Amino acid sequence: MPRLLQKLFHGQFAxxxxxxxxLGAGVALYAGPLRDPFTGAERNRLLNAHTLLDTATNAxxxxxxxxxxxxxxxxxxIDLSVGATYALAGVGGALVFRALEAQAWPPAAAVLxxxxxxxxxxxxxxxxxxxxxxxxxxHPFIVTLGTMWLYRGIASVVSESSTILVGxxxxxxxxxxxxxxxxxxxxxxxxxxxxxxxxxxxLNKTVWGRHVYAVGGNAEAARFAGLRIGRVKLAVYALSxxxxxxxxxxxxxxxxGASSADGDGYELFVIASAVVGGVSLSGGRGGVFGAxxxxxxxxxxxxxxxxxxxxxxxxxxxxxxAIIIAAYLDQLKLRLSARRLAEHAVAARVSGAAKETESGx
Amino acid sequence: MAxxxxxxxxxxxxxxxxxxVDGVSFEVAAGTVHALCxxxxxxxxxxxxxxxxxxxxxxxxxxxxxxxxxFGSPRDALAAGVGMVHQELAFCENLSVAENLCLEDLPRRGxxxxxxxxxxxxxxxxxxxxxxxxxxxxxxxxxxxxxQLVQIAAAVGSGAxxxxxxxxxxSLSRHETERLLELLRALRARGVTSLxxxxxxxxxxxxxDAVTVLRDGxxxxxxxxxxxxEAELVRLMIGRPLDAYVPAHLRAExxxxxxxxxxxxxxxxxxxxxxxxxxxxVLGLAGLVGAGRTELAQALFGLDSYARGxxxxxxxxxxxxxxxxxxxxxxxxAPEDRKRHGLVLSMSAGANVxxxxxxxxxxxxxxxxxxxxxxxRGFFERLRVRAPGPEFPAAGLSGGxxxxxxxxxxxxxxxxxxxxDEPTRGVDVGAKAEIHALIDGLAREGRAVLLISSELPELVxxxxxxxxxxxGRLVADVPRAEATQETLLRHMAGVA
Numbered sequence: 051m052p053r054l055l056q057k058l059f060h061g062q063f064a065x066x067x068x069x070x071x072x073l074g075a076g077v078a079l080y081a082g083p084l085r086d087p088f089t090g091a092e093r094n095r096l097l098n099a100h101t102l103l104d105t106a107t108n109a110x111x112x113x114x115x116x117x118x119x120x121x122x123x124x125x126x127x128i129d130l131s132v133g134a135t136y137a138l139a140g141v142g143g144a145l146v147f148r149a150l151e152a153q154a155w156p157p158a159a160a161v162l163x164x165x166x167x168x169x170x171x172x173x174x175x176x177x178x179x180x181x182x183x184x185x186x187x188x189h190p191f192i193v194t195l196g197t198m199w200l201y202r203g204i205a206s207v208v209s210e211s212s213t214i215l216v217g218x219x220x221x222x223x224x225x226x227x228x229x230x231x232x233x234x235x236x237x238x239x240x241x242x243x244x245x246x247x248x249x250x251x252x253l254n255k256t257v258w259g260r261h262v263y264a265v266g267g268n269a270e271a272a273r274f275a276g277l278r279i280g281r282v283k284l285a286v287y288a289l290s291x292x293x294x295x296x297x298x299x300x301x302x303x304x305x306x307g308a309s310s311a312d313g314d315g316y317e318l319f320v321i322a323s324a325v326v327g328g329v330s331l332s333g334g335r336g337g338v339f340g341a342x343x344x345x346x347x348x349x350x351x352x353x354x355x356x357x358x359x360x361x362x363x364x365x366x367x368x369x370x371x372a373i374i375i376a377a378y379l380d381q382l383k384l385r386l387s388a389r390r391l392a393e394h395a396v397a398a399r400v401s402g403a404a405k406e407t408e409s410g411x
Numbered sequence: 412m413a414x415x416x417x418x419x420x421x422x423x424x425x426x427x428x429x430x431x432v433d434g435v436s437f438e439v440a441a442g443t444v445h446a447l448c449x450x451x452x453x454x455x456x457x458x459x460x461x462x463x464x465x466x467x468x469x470x471x472x473x474x475x476x477x478x479x480x481x482f483g484s485p486r487d488a489l490a491a492g493v494g495m496v497h498q499e500l501a502f503c504e505n506l507s508v509a510e511n512l513c514l515e516d517l518p519r520r521g522x523x524x525x526x527x528x529x530x531x532x533x534x535x536x537x538x539x540x541x542x543x544x545x546x547x548x549x550x551x552x553x554x555x556x557x558x559q560l561v562q563i564a565a566a567v568g569s570g571a572x573x574x575x576x577x578x579x580x581x582s583l584s585r586h587e588t589e590r591l592l593e594l595l596r597a598l599r600a601r602g603v604t605s606l607x608x609x610x611x612x613x614x615x616x617x618x619x620d621a622v623t624v625l626r627d628g629x630x631x632x633x634x635x636x637x638x639x640x641e642a643e644l645v646r647l648m649i650g651r652p653l654d655a656y657v658p659a660h661l662r663a664e665x666x667x668x669x670x671x672x673x674x675x676x677x678x679x680x681x682x683x684x685x686x687x688x689x690x691x692x693v694l695g696l697a698g699l700v701g702a703g704r705t706e707l708a709q710a711l712f713g714l715d716s717y718a719r720g721x722x723x724x725x726x727x728x729x730x731x732x733x734x735x736x737x738x739x740x741x742x743x744x745a746p747e748d749r750k751r752h753g754l755v756l757s758m759s760a761g762a763n764v765x766x767x768x769x770x771x772x773x774x775x776x777x778x779x780x781x782x783x784x785x786x787x788r789g790f791f792e793r794l795r796v797r798a799p800g801p802e803f804p805a806a807g808l809s810g811g812x813x814x815x816x817x818x819x820x821x822x823x824x825x826x827x828x829x830x831x832d833e834p835t836r837g838v839d840v841g842a843k844a845e846i847h848a849l850i851d852g853l854a855r856e857g858r859a860v861l862l863i864s865s866e867l868p869e870l871v872x873x874x875x876x877x878x879x880x881x882x883g884r885l886v887a888d889v890p891r892a893e894a895t896q897e898t899l900l901r902h903m904a905g906v907a
Binding site for chain 1: 733737744756770780807
């Protein structure tokens with residue numbers, strides 16, 4: 051466990067974690083206390099269980115999708131359709147759930163049914179993206195730009211642009227307090243952590259994950275090494291769809307309903323989370339923990355604007371600037387490490403040459 | 412004598428993974444054709460690119476007609492009178508000949524391009540070197556030789572007094588090469604100075620006034636060509652007289668046939684290749700750049716979907732559709748271009764080694780990190796990879812160590828048939844010797860090796876026999892006893 055912590059906060063993510071802590075501390079100091087209307091106790095406007103959990107819950111829906119997006123981006127691709135997949139999985143899942151009359155089932159069965167529906171529809175959407183990208187050999191930006199409108203359009207048609215309510219059982223499950231004090235609802239947060247952990251294991255500990263890095267780092271070299279590039283790509287898009295479906299299930303259950311307008315613009319939050327978290331858009335570099343921290347930072351920025359009573363319109367300006375700054379810092383880091391590597395190579399060469407002359411004499 | 416046209420003073424250029432140019436100093440007299448030669452990876456092209464403003468030196472001074480210059484871009488260099496004709500053509504293939512010829516300064520009328528004046532100027536520039544081409548055809552539709560004329564015309568036309576030619580004849584036909592040499596002589600007569608990067612002996616002796624030899628990024632010698640013998644030049648390039656090294660694998664009899672290729676063709680790449688490769692053999696494949704050697708190797712590894720013919724592996728018919736299938740049959744290919752095809756530079760050194768064979772270390776897709784590390788360490792020791800550890804990024808290793816990673820990758824795959832495409836290109840002397848010993852050891856273990864190399868001494872030294880490829884065809888099968896650089900060169904160039 052200490053090694054895991056070390057990995058988490060040493061080096062790669064240290065900068066980002068520091069930024070999050072510094073921002074949190076700054077906002078907490080600046081925002082000051084708030085009097086609780088019921089108990090009369092004073093508490094910090096940011097540093098209290100409710101606000102923090104609220105921030106994390108807001109982040110959790112797109113942070114889950116950022117896990118899938120990270121895989122896609124690491125493989126050298128891009129998925130613009132995740133927001134629309136979210137909408138379609140939410141609406142489609144809710145409609146089928148209603149048609150099955152699953153709300154009358156025992157709660158556990160109903161929740162399982164909702165989960166499978168959402169995840170299944172998301173997975174199918176992602177699989178279609180992958181098939182189009184691999185089969186037709188079209189750039190993923192174009193394919194997912196197309197399916198972004200396609201999926202949202204289908205969601206809009208089947209829902210007739212109205213909100214589809216989901217069963218009580220689902221809302222109870224996702225809003226469950228799990229034994230914490232009554233008004234705290236940690237399920238989305240826990241789901242986010244679980245999905246991130248699974249994503250990290252997939253990317254870092256399995257053969258398939260290694261193949262994703264290889265394809266994103268150098269697709270040609272991966273092909274020369276006998277990897278089946280098409281399968282790797284298919285898998286990452288399918289998984290990206292799957293995470294969107296999971297997020298849709300959680301979101302629609304949590305808020306009690308799904309509509310075709312849900313998840314509008316999520317694709318940008320998701321991609322931004324990954325990029326802010328150090329995932330390189332040119333592929334081959336980055337990981338899901340970075341993306342998680344990226345999502346947390348973005349959610350924290352949005353929450354800070356609310357807490358500090360700025361007009362909410364500023365949100366876009368601040369998030370936009372944050373993305374550009376993060377990308378620039380990342381590039382800076384990359385250039386520094388490239389220079390270090392170059393110097394290392396020269397040093398190795400010089401010492402190697404010295405050894406040769408030594409052994410030659 | 413007048414100021415030298417170009418003077419290099421202690422130039423240094425570092426790349427990630429290599430010190431390409433290491434304190435080079437020499438001068439090029441004005442109005443001469445000066446050859447710049449050396450083995451692959453000696454730093455010739457890098458030096459040419461520095462002169463043409465494509466690369467900036469890390470240290471040292473460059474003087475042009477006595478004045479110190481510092482180019483930030485090819486445009487700066489051209490403004491100062493230095494043009495370059497590239498090995499890989501560096502023009503816009505989608506634009507027309509006229510547009511390419513005027514690209515750096517398109518004639519304008521207001522905000523618009525003046526097509527009439529553009530064509531006028533393009534025609535003048537081509538006429539200046541005695542060439543006539545269709546001005547409106549996209550550059551990409553012309554033959555390589557003609558595209559080169561466009562590059563030369565662009566350089567001369569914009570007033571270049573010094574032109575760098577980077578292996579210009581490497582993809583030209585014999586006839587086109589002759590025309591190029593003629594043009595270079597004509598340019599010399601007009602006072603243009605040429606720096607001619609090449610390792611073709613005949614061209615150097617036929618054309619050049621002086622020659623500078625580089626080896627491993629260092630300056631070895633600058634001399635007038637007159638009075639210099641071919642053997643002497645080879646010795647300068649290689650740095651030592653060729654020793655009578657006898658690889659150990661020759662002592663054993665070759666074993667069973669591992670690979671048999673019959674009537675193997677790919678349209679436009681190679682035709683009708685027939686050969687057989689036995690266990691314990693190192694079969695050389697010689698040829699000029701563009702002869703189709705790499706194409707043949709890649710087709711055997713399932714990377715060419717247009718290849719047709721009969722391939723037998725270990726006596727069984729094989730239809731190889733992709734590299735994964737080739738691997739299952741026991742084939743391995745260490746490709747020529749290690750940065751593009753050989754390595755994933757963003758991954759660690761260890762992960763590169765295990766990439767094709769990671770399943771060996773995994774159970775149900777789950778990688779056992781300890782097992783993987785153990786295996787990588789074994790290969791690092793065997794190949795003497797100098798890296799701080801398996802976790803170190805592949806991008807941070809020197810060229811020689813990167814090449815060892817590529818080889819380790821295919822050793823790990825335990826292939827019976829190994830195709831090595833230029834395994835010592837851009838590798839320093841020490842690593843080269845280690846790789847040679849490794850190849851010998853592989854053959855002794857009973858593997859079959861197909862060795863593609865442009866370095867004839869390497870082939871002569873290591874191979875059991877040597878196939879020669881010319882213009883897509885296998886034209887000779889030379890046994891070791893008859894294999895000298897001279898016989899091979901004759902077959903490669905097609906002179907009887």
